[in-house]
Structures are given as C-alpha cells and as structure tokens.
Amino acid sequence: MSEVPARLPMEWIAASLKRERGRTGLSLSELAKRAGIAKSTLSQLEAASGNPSMETIWALAVALGVPFSALVEPPVSAVQVIRAGEGPTVHSDQSSYLASLLSACPPGARRDLYFVWLEPGTVRDSEPHIPGTVEHIVVSDGAVKAGPHGEAVELGPGDYMSYRGDVPHAYEALAAGTKFVLIMQHM
Numbered sequence: 785m786s787e788v789p790a791r792l793p794m795e796w797i798a799a800s801l802k803r804e805r806g807r808t809g810l811s812l813s814e815l816a817k818r819a820g821i822a823k824s825t826l827s828q829l830e831a832a833s834g835n836p837s838m839e840t841i842w843a844l845a846v847a848l849g850v851p852f853s854a855l856v857e858p859p860v861s862a863v864q865v866i867r868a869g870e871g872p873t874v875h876s877d878q879s880s881y882l883a884s885l886l887s888a889c890p891p892g893a894r895r896d897l898y899f900v901w902l903e904p905g906t907v908r909d910s911e912p913h914i915p916g917t918v919e920h921i922v923v924s925d926g927a928v929k930a931g932p933h934g935e936a937v938e939l940g941p942g943d944y945m946s947y948r949g950d951v952p953h954a955y956e957a958l959a960a961g962t963k964f965v966l967i968m969q970h971m
Contacts, residue, residue, distance in 0.1 A: 793872070794829075794832040794833065794834070795832050796856060796857070796872070797829060797832070797836065797841070797855055797856060798829060798830050798831065798832035800854060800855045800856065800857070801826070801829055801830050801844065801855060802830055804848045804850055804854060804855065805830075805848070808848055808849070810847075810848075812826055812827060812830070815844070815847055815848070818847035819840075819843040819844045819846070819847040820843055821840055821843060821844070825840070826844075829844075836874075837874070837875065837876065837877040838874040838875060838876045838877075838881070838883065839876065839877055839878065839911075841855055841856060841874060842910075842911065842913070843911075845913075845914075846911070846912075846913065846914060849914060850914070851894070851896055851913075851914065851917075851968065851970050852896065852913070852968070853885055853896040853968075856872060856874065856885055857885065871884030871885060871886055871899065872884060872885055876908050878906065878907070878908060878909060879902070879905075879906030879907055879908040880902065880903035880905065880906055880957075881900065881901075881902050881906075881908035881955065882900065882901045882902075883898045883899070883900045883901075883966065884898060884899045884900075885897075885898055886898060886899055886965075894969065894970035894971065895967055895968065895969045895970065896967070896968045896970075897965065897966075897967050897968075898965070898966040898967075898968070899963065899964075899965055899966075900955070900963065900964050900965070900966050901962070901963055902926075902928060902955055902956075902957040902962045902963075902964075903957050903960060903961075903962065904956075904957045904958065904959065904960060904962075905957075906956075907954050907955070907956045908954060908955045908956070909952070909953075909954045910949075910952070910953050910954060910955070911952060912949070912950045912951050912952060912953075913949045913950055913968065913970075914950065914970060915950050915971075916950060916970060916971030917948070917949035917950045917968060917969065917970050917971070918946055918947070918948060918949055918968075918969045918971070919946065919947055919948075919949040919953070919966060919967070919968055919969075920944070920945070920946045920966070920967040920968075920969065921939065921943075921944065921945045921946075921964050921965070921966055921967075922942075922943070922944050922964060922965045923939045923940060923941050923942065923943050923962070923963075923964045924941060924963045924964060924965065925941060925961050925962060925963040926940075926941070926957060926958070926959035926960065926961050926962030926963060927939065927940045927941075927957070927958035927959040927962060928955055928956065928957055928958060928962050928964060929954075929955075929956045929958055930945065930947075930953070930954070930955045930956070931945065931947045931953055931954075932947055932948060932951045932952065932953045933951075933952045933953065933954065935947070936953075936954060936956075938958060939964075949968060
C-alpha cells in the first residue's frame with residue numbers, strides 16, 4: 785500500500801448513529817447489547833469521539849438493520865468526485881484490510897460501492913450482513929481469495945465474482961498490493 789487514505793470523520797458516524805438509533809427507537813443500552821459492544825463505546829461514538837474499527841461499525845449496522853454505508857456515508861452533494869486515496873476509509877482490527885466507501889446507496893436503490901486495499905498475511909473474516917445482501921468483486925491489482933466460507937475462489941486482475949454476503953465470508957490477499965472494487969447489493 786503506497787498511501788493510506790484518511791479516516792472517516794467521526795461527526796458523520798455520530799450523526800448517523802443518532803439518526804438510526806432514533807429511527808429504531810432503541811435505547812443506548814439496547815443497541816449496545818444487540819451489537820455486542822460496551823454501552824460506553826456506543827456513547828463515545830455518538831459523541832463523535834473514539835476510533836471505531838470496521839467490525840464495530842458493521843456490528844452496529846447489523847443491529848440497526850441498515851447497510852454499513854448508512855452509518856458512514858458523507859453528506860450528499862450534487863456532484864461527487866473522490867480522488868484515488870482520498871475516500872473516507874475504515875480499517876479492520878483483524879487484518880491489513882482497508883475499505884473506502886465510494887458511493888452510498890441512493891434512496892430507492894440498495895447498493896454500496898467500495899474500493900478495497902488488502903495485503904497478504906492476514907484474513908479479513910466478515911460476519912453475515914443484513915439478509916439478502918449480495919457482494920460483487922472486481923479485482924484491479926494483485927490476487928485475492930474471496931467468498932463464503934468453504935466456497936472461496938482465487939481471483940486475479942479483471943476477474944469478477946458475486947456471492948451471498950448474508951453468510952460468513954472472507955477476503956485474503958494472495959499478492960502484495962491487492963486492490964478490488966466491492967459492490968454490496970442489499971435486497
């Protein structure tokens with residue numbers, strides 16, 4: 785990885801968490817319990833402090849019944865350009881996995897678009913996403929082994945794959961500098 789992109793502004797996550805928690809009517813305690821995180825952690829996130837990992841944000845999204853992007857999407861503008869390496873990025877505590885949200889799902893559509901950087905040496909295990917999720921991958925550089933547990937496939941530059949994202953799945957870089965586009969489609 786040449787340059788690590790900027791992290792997500794905590795104000796985006798805080799506002800989104802408050803909005804979605806209010807929409808569902810869940811208390812701070814109940815949402816923390818459902819997501820399997822400490823109430824104090826959730827309180828810090830809603831106060832725009834802390835440094836949540838991808839796993840924490842995913843757990844909160846699943847507990848709220850929303851796509852991951854609903855918690856990290858930036859304010860909407862008429863024209864949006866994200867230069868390479870400048871997208872809002874989250875990291876994994878489990879592996880050398882970075883993902884930049886490139887396009888959140890607009891109203892009436894249900895898909896999110898990410899650009900992912902992954903390095904060899906660790907596996908990014910992913911818990912099931914909301915029911916009906918389908919993931920699509922297009923590899924641009926390197927090589928990756930991806931897919932549901934027991935059905936993972938090795939992919940190289942230009943290869944495309946789709947699979948259920950509502951079951952446990954994983955990504956593993958097989959070459960340095962692995963990059964791919966990940967589209968999450970929510971049914």
